[in-house]
Amino acid sequence: MAGIWIFAESLEQTKELLSIGSTLASKLGTMTSVFLQGNTGVADDYIACGADEVLVLTALAEDQPLDAYIPVIAAEAQTADPDIFLIAATVRGKDIAARLAARLKTGLCSECIGLKADENDRTIEMERFAYGGAAIQTVVCSTRPVMVTIIPRTFEAAARQSDRKGTIRELPAAPPSASTVLERKPKETEAKDISESRIVVCAGRGIEKKEDLSLVQELAAALGGEIGCTRPISEESHWLPEDLCIGISGISVKPALYIGLGVSGQVQHITGIRDAKVICAVNKDENAPIFGASDYGIVGDLYDVAPKLSDAVKNMKG
Amino acid sequence: MPDIIVCFKWVIDEAYIRTGSSGALDFRSVNYKLSDYDRNAIEAAVRLKEECGGTVTAVTVGTPGATKGLKDALSRGPDKACFVNDQSFDNLEPSQTAAILTDVIKGRLEYDLIICGEGSSDLYAQQVGPRLAEALGIPCVSFVQKLSIDGNRIIAERKVEEGINIMAAQLPALVTVVPDINNPRIPGVKDTLMASKKEVISVTADDLPATYEPALQTVSMTAASMERNCITFPADQAGIQAFVEALAKEGVLR
Numbered sequence: 039m040a041g042i043w044i045f046a047e048s049l050e051q052t053k054e055l056l057s058i059g060s061t062l063a064s065k066l067g068t069m070t071s072v073f074l075q076g077n078t079g080v081a082d083d084y085i086a087c088g089a090d091e092v093l094v095l096t097a098l099a100e101d102q103p104l105d106a107y108i109p110v111i112a113a114e115a116q117t118a119d120p121d122i123f124l125i126a127a128t129v130r131g132k133d134i135a136a137r138l139a140a141r142l143k144t145g146l147c148s149e150c151i152g153l154k155a156d157e158n159d160r161t162i163e164m165e166r167f168a169y170g171g172a173a174i175q176t177v178v179c180s181t182r183p184v185m186v187t188i189i190p191r192t193f194e195a196a197a198r199q200s201d202r203k204g205t206i207r208e209l210p211a212a213p214p215s216a217s218t219v220l221e222r223k224p225k226e227t228e229a230k231d232i233s234e235s236r237i238v239v240c241a242g243r244g245i246e247k248k249e250d251l252s253l254v255q256e257l258a259a260a261l262g263g264e265i266g267c268t269r270p271i272s273e274e275s276h277w278l279p280e281d282l283c284i285g286i287s288g289i290s291v292k293p294a295l296y297i298g299l300g301v302s303g304q305v306q307h308i309t310g311i312r313d314a315k316v317i318c319a320v321n322k323d324e325n326a327p328i329f330g331a332s333d334y335g336i337v338g339d340l341y342d343v344a345p346k347l348s349d350a351v352k353n354m355k356g
Numbered sequence: 357m358p359d360i361i362v363c364f365k366w367v368i369d370e371a372y373i374r375t376g377s378s379g380a381l382d383f384r385s386v387n388y389k390l391s392d393y394d395r396n397a398i399e400a401a402v403r404l405k406e407e408c409g410g411t412v413t414a415v416t417v418g419t420p421g422a423t424k425g426l427k428d429a430l431s432r433g434p435d436k437a438c439f440v441n442d443q444s445f446d447n448l449e450p451s452q453t454a455a456i457l458t459d460v461i462k463g464r465l466e467y468d469l470i471i472c473g474e475g476s477s478d479l480y481a482q483q484v485g486p487r488l489a490e491a492l493g494i495p496c497v498s499f500v501q502k503l504s505i506d507g508n509r510i511i512a513e514r515k516v517e518e519g520i521n522i523m524a525a526q527l528p529a530l531v532t533v534v535p536d537i538n539n540p541r542i543p544g545v546k547d548t549l550m551a552s553k554k555e556v557i558s559v560t561a562d563d564l565p566a567t568y569e570p571a572l573q574t575v576s577m578t579a580a581s582m583e584r585n586c587i588t589f590p591a592d593q594a595g596i597q598a599f600v601e602a603l604a605k606e607g608v609l610r
Contacts (some may be wrong), residue, residue: 103523105496129516133498136450136483140490145451145571148481163575168479169370173381174580175479177449181571216495217525220511224519237608261609273535286480295608305370312582316606318599324588333584334602338591346593350600354609 046126057196060088085204127187145179171309229281237263244300284310303328357409358468362401364394366425367478375579393473395540402433430551431543442561454487485532495525501536
């Protein structure tokens, strides 16, 4: 037995991994198997999107965490011996992937951003960021299965195809868990999702007080964009929700225009904006690393520049 | 009173990595630092000790050159350190580090709780903690932003995409922590002086029962280059106007 295995928490994530999985499967001449938690209603959907086999995990008890599935999946992997195991890099997914890799005594490429298979020698070269995003590390795995986690929304989702056939198989129930969930609390405030915004104005450490965020907001409004921030603003000062924190440990944005106000440009932040079309910065330190990563910059105090910039944008747009 | 192990890594400070003219990474002028998230892990361990008593042992795996890291870690409050070092313990991949830690901890160290950072600041693979828990056969709660001990179990707030899961697990257990858990203390002169007097247990490859082969091989490590214009304007009215015109030309002002 062999194949490409897929485990994700949601329908969208699974479809995304199916698009990569199906490509790998056809290249390596093997099949894809997808894990499904509880709800069997979407099994046919997965098959239509490229799954050859759907492995149904029995629903968990209310207080069981998702990692309760680890022994079930590990046992299945020991029998089926998959070639590649793709897992969505959510918080729970990353944890499960590392622990499964430990059980299966194999290597894991965390937060992979690109992978390619060589159909002759069947090796998979995988790319990921290292050193806070300053470097790209390319790895290969010499043990089986090759395990990979992929950050959701890195790739396109698989589309439905007609006339696809697949099998559905139920797996045994998960044993009792070593840890329990006492309570699940939703987020108190749901911030806007800026990962797909066309224009993003980012507040950096150069903003001295919370009230001064209005300067960032005004520029964003003039441009018709949204605001984001760097780690110190959300994690240290708590002036903005962390859903707006751009960087390797936060969200990635890919706007047509990004403007950083008082952003120094640490590599961890730059990694989150590298797919922006035009990167701009306003910073009073001409040696700030952000200028090396920018298309256009203004060397000056944001408190002086930002209002003038907002006016100039309004005039330009008429 | 819990015996706590906290794991840390001494890493290249990425702020010192330069990109050479050929686009290759230039490590010549790098400095090293205590991995960012491990500062939070050490702080979490020391705070639990301040609350509940017990001991804190800081453990690291690396080359003999990582001695500076021991002093840095110990200045942040742990009672002693275990330095697993060998010339061959350079550029380890997560499965190797976890396997080495497993053998060291199993044979030598008492523990009720193991704390790790969510990932290291160099590779950020986020694997060593969860892998170690599996190898030791103990419960694992990763990405924790609040942690307490309640009798013989831990209560941990785990940060997940949609909010928080409050988790419970029996001791012994392992947690990995996110930076939200605390603001690490900055060691003072006295702390640094005290650190050099603390006990350090040295373990070398010869003391370990196995050899540790990598499962992942790094084929290349290249600069994540980005081609940008790097044009700057002065902050006067003309400069701001030229800046806005440049944006208009790019077609991003609509």
